[in-house]
Amino acid sequence: MASTALFFLSFTMPCVILAAPVADNSSSLDTQSEYNSEAVFVYPSQADTPSSAATADASNSSSDARPLVMAYYPDWTSSQFPPEKIDFDYYDWIDFAFALPDESFNLSWDDPETAPALLSRLVDAGHAGGTKIKLSIGGWTGSKHFSDAVSNDENRHTFVKNIVTIYEQFGIDGIDIDWEYPGHKGDADNTVSTLDTPNFLSFLRLLRSQLPTNAVITAATQPAPFVGEDGQPVNNVTEFASLLDWVLIMNYDVWSSSSNPGPNAPFYDACHNSTQPEANAVGAFNAWRDAGLSPSQMVLGIPAYGYLSNSNATSLRTRSAAARRQAAPIRLVTDEDKSEGQILFRSLVSQNALVLNVTSSNHTVFEAAGGFTREWDECSSTPFLRSPDVGQVVSYDDPQSLALKASFVRKVGMLGVNMWEVHGDTDDCDLVKSVRTAFGYEAEDSKPAVQ
Ligand SMILES: *[C@@H]1O[C@H](CO)[C@@H](O)[C@H](O)[C@H]1NC(C)=O
Ligand SMILES: *[C@@H]1O[C@H](CO)[C@@H](O)[C@H](O)[C@H]1NC(C)=O
Ligand SMILES: *[C@@H]1O[C@H](CO)[C@@H](O)[C@H](O)[C@H]1NC(C)=O
Ligand SMILES: *[C@@H]1O[C@H](CO)[C@@H](O)[C@H](O)[C@H]1NC(C)=O
Ligand SMILES: *[C@@H]1O[C@H](CO)[C@@H](O)[C@H](O)[C@H]1NC(C)=O
Ligand SMILES: *[C@@H]1O[C@H](CO)[C@@H](O)[C@H](O)[C@H]1NC(C)=O
Ligand SMILES: *[C@@H]1O[C@H](CO)[C@@H](O)[C@H](O)[C@H]1NC(C)=O
Ligand SMILES: *[C@@H]1O[C@H](CO)[C@@H](O)[C@H](O)[C@H]1NC(C)=O
Secondary structure: OOOOOOOOOOOOOOOOOOOOOOOOOHHHHHHOOOOOHHHOOOHHHOOOOOOHHHHHHHHHHOOOOOOEEEEEEEHHHOOOOOHHHOOHHHOOEEEEEEEEEOOOOOEEEOOOOOHHHHHHHHHHHHHHOOOEEEEEEEOOOOOOOHHHHOOOHHHHHHHHHHHHHHHHHHOOOEEEEEOOOOOOOOOOOOOOOOOHHHHHHHHHHHHHHHOOOOOEEEEEEOOOOOEOOOOOEOOOOHHHHHHOOEEEEOOOOOOOOOOOOOOOOOOOOOOOOOOOOOOOHHHHHHHHHHOOOOHHHEEEEEEOEEEEEEOOOOOOOOOEOOOOOOOOOOOOOOOOOOOOEEEEHHHHHHOOOEEEEEOOOOOEEEEEOOOOEEEEEOOOOEEEEEEOOOOEEEEOOOHHHHHHHHHHHHHOOOOEEEEEOHHHOOOOOHHHHHHHHHHOOOOOOOOOOOO
16 A cells, blocks of 8 residues: 655646547557557456356446546645545545554544544535545554454454544545455554454444444455465455445555566556466456455556656566657656655656657557656556666556556446545546546546445
């Protein structure tokens, strides 16, 4: 989870609704030659013995289903990107990140001075704009006490009571449990137990019984299902599915900064040689579906950021397409002014490593500039930037790769996408517009009714 604090120097304007060119289905993607078409949509109904359920979902979900568009709002962006600046016309749900379970199984905040007021403002602004708001609990650095908080009946009652209190206090529409990760250590200080996953289930059962019936409860998860007592992903999540409205599959941070970088958010293991073959959108879809989660309860997490690496690599662990060189080499810095780490898509644009172009294929295309070349990693169906002049590589997602993921989501009948995070997009909302276009929304479409 991208939970590090980010700092921006420039004040940003909200993205405005523009009449973007719209394709009425996802097939215009197929005119793009850069990605490996074998990777697109064929796989889930092909080699790895898909269940008939997934095939049925795919067959009738692409025409009229309108997947949901969602994003996280991290509280540390507020000084540069106040909640009122979010263009709620584009989002069905926004998740406020984060409330943090503390050692007494209550909830605390990154910044107790500002976060509660910020959440109230997000709820007011979101509801005025017709967008529902969830409170996300946990995150990478906020998962320290989850294991203890769910470990026995008494703790669970305390934790649930405190969550219900905050749910009612802020008038939110749902709770997102972002425990990274049940049964896995995660961050260094986290408590962990082999019983985390069954305890998590007991906690969710109690939470479901105590929250109002219309409260939405979701979990943000790894691409693989929760780890069971034997340390392996459980093969049956149907009880979780009966308690959760949906599962957000965090398909990002698969590879981070490295001198030998890999893709941040692979779509598919198209070359069949990834050392993490399930850590991609298609693999995660299959793994959760095979464990009994309906596609209609799956949300694909998509990144509005990439990873900047000091690297002379010419590919992301795979071959790369030829691309032209450009003049005036620039050196990128991350959003924390470092030479390596996460970098928002908007920063790639504001630092002029990417410049907007629009092609006839109806996708907003950002070309590389400033000495970078944009290349396409066939193995993950994601782009990367590299500059031999300054020895930097950026693995990232752009409107093209997100449209590909969104088209997959629509085709297989997943519920929607959730982007980490809303401020990573450009002022013109190029990323979320690309997703919406792939979902079949017209630029002027209002949001569908949310349950
Ligand atoms: C929609 O899909 C159909 C069938 O794949 C194709 O013939 C048609 O050209 C597509 N329309 C657009 C606007 O992409
Ligand atoms: C597809 O159709 C089947 C049978 O009518 C239905 O049960 C299922 O819910 C549909 N799936 C979606 C995603 O609409
Ligand atoms: C939980 O924390 C909040 C502040 O975040 C506080 O107002 C409340 O009293 C605490 N609840 C309990 C039971 O300690
Ligand atoms: C999964 O678990 C549920 C509930 O315990 C059970 O009813 C179902 O039969 C299980 N499914 C499989 C495939 O084992
Ligand atoms: C990239 O190559 C340059 C020039 O050979 C070298 O100075 C630099 O250390 C290399 N960077 C990395 C990360 O290996
Ligand atoms: C994976 O396969 C691709 C395509 O065959 C190849 O170019 C690449 O070198 C392979 N990567 C690894 C790590 O073996
Ligand atoms: C922008 O896209 C057009 C159409 O594909 C192309 O001809 C042109 O070279 C592109 N411009 C840049 C700067 O890449
Ligand atoms: C977008 O696609 C539609 C249908 O394929 C086409 O008529 C239209 O000209 C395209 N728009 C742009 C800007 O290329």
